[in-house]
Amino acid sequence: MEGTRDDDQREPTRREWTGYWSLIVQQTQNAFNEKAAQFLLIPLGGWLAGKGSMMAFAAALMLALPYILFAPTAGWVSDRFSKRNVLVGCAITQLLCLAALLLAIMQRQFNLAMGCFFALATLSAFFSPAKMGIVKELVGSRRLGFASGVQQMTAMLAVLSGQILAGFIFDQRLASSGNGWDAAQGPLIVLTLLGLPPLLFALIIPRTPVCSQECFRPAMAIGHFHQLADLWRNPVLRRTSFGIAFFWAFAGFINLWSITVAKEITGGATGFGSVASKFMIAATLGMVVGFGTASLLMRRRIELGWVPVAGVAMTISTLLLAVPHPASTAFLVLLAITAFCAAIFLTPLNAFLQDQCPPEKRGEILAAANLQDCLLGAVVAGALMLVSYLHGLLGEPWWLGTHMQLVPAAIACGWITIHIARLIPADLVRVVGLSILRFFYKIRTSGECNIPAKGGVLLLPNHVTWADAFFLTAACPRPVRFVMEQGFMGQTAIRVFCQLFDTVPISSSKPREALKASAEALKRGDVVCLFPEGQLTRTGTLRELKRGFELIARQGGCPSIPVWSDGAWGSIFSFEGNRFFKKIPHRLRYGISVAFGKAIAPEDADIGTIRRGMTEASALALGERSAGSTVRANGLQLAAVNGLPRGGDFGILEGDPLPASLPGLAEYERIFGTISRESHVVDASVDRFWLGGEMLRERIVRSELKVGGVFFDFSKGATRALGREGWIHCPCLAIGGVVVAMSMPDPPLSHEGAKPQPGRKDGALGIVLPGFTVEERDGEWRVEGPAAPEGLMLPKGYRVDEEGFVVLAG
Structure with a gap:
């Protein structure tokens, strides 16, 4: 067989899409012509012999009989020659058959007309396997479901319009002329002319490879x-x-x-x-x-x-x-x-x-x-x-x-529904589950082209919510196998789910076997998903990555793809509000953006490279949600971490210029219904969360109140100790009016045995917000993202450590 990209997940080229839509025009016109001819001959037969019902039976028989008689030969023709050439030949033959049918009507030869109609039906038997078989060759597997649905929809429309228009026009012409031959002749002239467009569009279809070199043998005709x-x-x-x-x-x-x-x-x-x-x-x-x-x-x-x-x-x-x-x-x-x-x-x-x-x-x-x-x-x-x-x-x-x-x-x-459901339970659960998921979440996807069409792939996403697996399943164009700790499979529901979706079970007590199982799945060509943080984030930020994925990628010999889900923080499945599940959703149709980063070779898949790839994916995902607005992007970044309360209040000091200098903060308030309450005194008993700069910091230091709150400190000396008991001091960093990093209160443990996740660090200006990439050049550190497309330089002497904190170099 000549070279063909047959079973891939590629995106069709522009020329291939043009060829596909040309095929749709050809098959639609072909179906219309055939059905119109049928519904001209049936009433004509009824007018001639008063046996319209018998004509209907004969027409139905002639339509079905060629599919039975010529099935082996039609299949051989479709494989032996380029399907594009078969389509061109069918278009030429249909034009000739329509011309012969018109000539038969003009000569008042009804039996000859029925012979021409049988020829048209035979032509359809040869046309069908070629028109269906070429679709995948034009659009590939990924778009095949869409293309097949459109093909069937347009064919059905053509059948309906052909029979309605032909029958209506024949009746109208017969009523005015009283002659069935004349009533059929005019529409057949039009149908013959309509046989030209299919030929022209068939010539536009790209040439496809020959799939078989087998020569025709007489036995094939009856095989x-x-x-x-x-x-x-x-x-x-x-x-x-x-x-x-x-x-x-x-x-x-x-x-x-x-x-x-x-x-x-x-x-x-x-x-x-x-x-x-x-x-x-x-x-x-x-x-x-x-x-x-x-x-x-x-x-x-x-x-x-x-x-x-x-x-x-x-x-x-x-x-x-x-x-x-x-x-x-x-x-x-x-x-x-x-x-x-x-x-x-x-x-x-x-x-x-x-x-x-x-x-x-x-x-x-x-x-x-x-x-x-x-x-x-x-x-x-x-x-x-x-x-x-x-x-x-x-x-x-x-x-x-x-x-x-x-x-x-x-x-x-x-019965057949139950039988099918038993054969494909995972597909059924997937469709039903994802349909329910999409009712509550609007999932955008970017970077799909980075996923190889086939072969093993290791997905390495951030881990924000308990529903991340569903988000990734909905976003990934290929089926995904998730790696899960065996300890979670004790519950029946989770165990059944894992069996349906062929989850890769691993045990932390047997690390070598866990690595081997994951690597073997990659070698078999599966898409395997492993959450490299090893735990759900309780701050919204990217946590420390575990090294296990490095060995899996190398042993599997497959590329790794960093992935980021943006917008998931704040859903009921996240730890926003310091709790999972036990909260009311902020809104329905929650916006989620999943971005797939560039593939990384197995030998290059180390913690630093993957972490950078994940931050690049976070910027890509944020860009999809922010729609090119830098202010909106920064507002969404503030909502991606466990800092300011969503839908609640926080205090700002009257006269403090800092809050007004942060347009992203105002956008955050607008989007998420948060209210900044301006006050001339600092009172943590009224507002627990406070945000400001030097003026607010000085007022807190001089305050005599014994009740403290959370202070998001954007002052120039934010890393200096606050010196006031009861206050949770959270140094933050804004550059040029863009919030770059935030500290936040250390989140509580989600369950017994959970690992601590610090939200702040001594001497640090906070954690770089999701949606920024970080780059070092000649000892200077720079952040870039949708909120700062030109990039921002960190204060001199500061760098970003392996946990994402902005700290003093050295």
């Missing part, structure tokens, strides 16, 4: 069972294709069942066509919206977890269809909802099948899946015909009535 055997040999492909076949069987059941209902309420006489059309339009529109929704749900990756979710909804809506009267609006709405859920059910399966097919046999596998769909559809149609026959033969018993037919359909939906 249906051999082709199905290839499909069924792989358990993943077999199960996926069965799910797809179930969808088409279910869709066929709903279509035929709704026609039966239309006949019952109209007696098959006047109004039957209108009622059946309403049902068809409701179902088709529901399906179109479902495909569009599914493409959005999977715009970043294929999410199989939506399949059982949609299956549950299909089961419920199918049963509910028996409740309203078929002539009511409620019935049409339920029909549309059922179709909507069915589309959500199908889209992930379709995309997954395209993704998992071996590239050298993708056309063959997709053609075999089409064959299987048609065969199961025929079985369902035969079963419904048998039920209809028995219903009349047995005197129309209630248990064979149309409403009771919904019960076995719902049971089938429920």
